[in-house]
Amino acid sequence: MAKTAREAEFTAYVASRSGWLRKVAYLLCGDWHRADDLVQESITKLYVNWPRAGRVENVDGYARKVLVNTFLAEQRSSWWRRTTRTGVEPDTESVSVDLDASLDLRKALAALPPRQRATVVLRYYCDLTIDQAAEALGCSSGNVKSQTSRGLEALRTTLAVRPTTAERTS
Amino acid sequence: MTNNEHRNLTGRLNSLADEPAPPSAVDTGWAVVRGRVRLRRRRRAAFGAAAAVTAAVLTGSLLIQPSGDTATPGAPAAPVAASSAPSSSASSAPSAGTDPFFTEARFGWLPEWARGEGGIGYGYADALGSDHTSAKVWTRGQSTANLSLALAPGTAEPPHVGQHTVPAPAVDGRSAYWLVSDNPLPVDPLSLRWLTASGRWAQLDAYSPKEAKPEEMLLRVAADARFGRTDLPLPVRLTGLPAAFKVTAVSLLRPSAVIDEPWRVSLVLTAEKRQVHLMVQPEGAEPAIAPPGTDPRACEVEKGVRICASTAPGPNPALEAIGGLPGVLSMTGAVGADESTWTTDVLR
Numbered sequence: 001m002a003k004t005a006r007e008a009e010f011t012a013y014v015a016s017r018s019g020w021l022r023k024v025a026y027l028l029c030g031d032w033h034r035a036d037d038l039v040q041e042s043i044t045k046l047y048v049n050w051p052r053a054g055r056v057e058n059v060d061g062y063a064r065k066v067l068v069n070t071f072l073a074e075q076r077s078s079w080w081r082r083t084t085r086t087g088v089e090p091d092t093e094s095v096s097v098d099l100d101a102s103l104d105l106r107k108a109l110a111a112l113p114p115r116q117r118a119t120v121v122l123r124y125y126c127d128l129t130i131d132q133a134a135e136a137l138g139c140s141s142g143n144v145k146s147q148t149s150r151g152l153e154a155l156r157t158t159l160a161v162r163p164t165t166a167e168r169t170s
Numbered sequence: 171m172t173n174n175e176h177r178n179l180t181g182r183l184n185s186l187a188d189e190p191a192p193p194s195a196v197d198t199g200w201a202v203v204r205g206r207v208r209l210r211r212r213r214r215a216a217f218g219a220a221a222a223v224t225a226a227v228l229t230g231s232l233l234i235q236p237s238g239d240t241a242t243p244g245a246p247a248a249p250v251a252a253s254s255a256p257s258s259s260a261s262s263a264p265s266a267g268t269d270p271f272f273t274e275a276r277f278g279w280l281p282e283w284a285r286g287e288g289g290i291g292y293g294y295a296d297a298l299g300s301d302h303t304s305a306k307v308w309t310r311g312q313s314t315a316n317l318s319l320a321l322a323p324g325t326a327e328p329p330h331v332g333q334h335t336v337p338a339p340a341v342d343g344r345s346a347y348w349l350v351s352d353n354p355l356p357v358d359p360l361s362l363r364w365l366t367a368s369g370r371w372a373q374l375d376a377y378s379p380k381e382a383k384p385e386e387m388l389l390r391v392a393a394d395a396r397f398g399r400t401d402l403p404l405p406v407r408l409t410g411l412p413a414a415f416k417v418t419a420v421s422l423l424r425p426s427a428v429i430d431e432p433w434r435v436s437l438v439l440t441a442e443k444r445q446v447h448l449m450v451q452p453e454g455a456e457p458a459i460a461p462p463g464t465d466p467r468a469c470e471v472e473k474g475v476r477i478c479a480s481t482a483p484g485p486n487p488a489l490e491a492i493g494g495l496p497g498v499l500s501m502t503g504a505v506g507a508d509e510s511t512w513t514t515d516v517l518r
Contacts, residue, residue: 124176125180
């Protein structure tokens with residue numbers, strides 16, 4: 001019975017949140033297929049830890065933390081480094097010359113180091129405060145501030161050298 | 171970054187995330203299958219470790235015996251030394267027998283950052299599995315430290331799937347241990363579990379504790395925790411609700427996660443397996459978002475309290491029989507936004 005209730009709750013939660021998690025994952029990794037893998041692994045972890053997720057005040061925040069940590073852990077793994085260097089993530093390299101604003105931003109995001117990218121996504125897409133982002137990333141508020149500052153500066157620089165985009169988004 | 175830049179970047183990130191995407195390959199069923207495999211693997215590992223310990227002590231004996239006395243699960247012992255009387259607040263109102271909201275676990279001593287009784291939220295649900303009762307305390311906002319206290323519904327020791335145990339100092343003379351995740355994440359709490367005088371297990375989870383030595387703080391909080399049913403006052407009364415409707419979950423967030431919102435109460439009414447959600451807030455607070463998947467929504471304001479009802483779309487004969495969401499609202503009366511006016515005489 002308990003198992004059934006657990007699965008029913010979990011399934012209902014994922015059904016209502018997988019679209020949102022997928023978007024966050026896409027902003028983190030810049031590729032929809034990788035995003036699906038990230039979400040798949042994250043919801044598996046979420047299922048294993050579902051009783052604990054149920055005890056936290058903010059289940060969405062818990063799920064988002066699991067996702068972000070899964071992304072960062074994957075970035076640290078040698079497997080991830082190897083596959084990205086061999087071109088498994090082709091989308092960012094096969095974008096046509098006629099870049100639109102969103103593709104330009106995606107490339108700019110992809111150029112950021114993983115933690116800076118995660119910080120920018122948490123702060124400006126998920127609308128988290130500095131403290132909330134620090135909790136999600138497991139680091140200090142000061143670290144979030146510096147990562148945010150560096151990330152935004154890099155985004156400004158990257159996007160500024162693309163006059164086409166600058167004109168379209170002004 | 172200026173506010174305009176902030177809005178611009180947020181807007182562009184939203185546009186990027188909303189761009190046309192290939193069909194999702196996320197498979198919830200597969201996550202459950204893989205999750206079950208991981209859980210089984212961990213249970214086997216935990217069972218193997220436990221079996222080794224048990225064999226070394228005495229075959230067939232309990233894995234964890236009370237360390238300070240002879241109390242055993244199922245055999246209630248003497249009450250704990252700490253007073254079971256609730257602390258002074260609206261939550262201390264006596265039971266009137268018509269309150270669907272109660273807790274069996276309460277905090278006693280708390281660290282300064284926890285803001286005392288006014289910072290304690292409670293949650294109750296009758297169908298959520300292991301945590302039938304719980305009490306939570308948290309500081310304002312979602313990002314700061316908080317503590318969560320729960321009492322297991324029965325005397326069976328709750329499982330600790332995906333976690334292993336590390337012996338902890340006895341709490342009130344009884345067995346205690348730390349729960350440590352096998353695969354730690356930064357979001358994992360520091361968890362202490364101990365046997366209470368009634369033979370039921372209590373668990374205290376600390377999220378982002380501020381102490382340099384949080385273990386000492388947890389042991390002190392645990393030693394002063396109180397157990398025993400206490401009815402909790404609510405800012406609303408439900409009058410004339412048909413018997414088919416049961417209050418199956420109630421929670422009080424205090425303060426809520428929303429800045430400048432002193433409290434928020436949510437109730438779930440269930441009839442014929444369909445649910446109606448009631449969200450109750452102070453009138454001046456920013457309206458809460460309806461629970462996921464529920465619609466439409468009806469709201470009313472009374473005595474400085476905003477009450478909103480919502481439900482999942484689709485046929486709901488029990489709800490339609492009482493006039494839909496407006497009917498539910500007509501049966502729901504506010505008693506006041508000030509906690510001192512709240513009542514435990516809820517169901518009439």
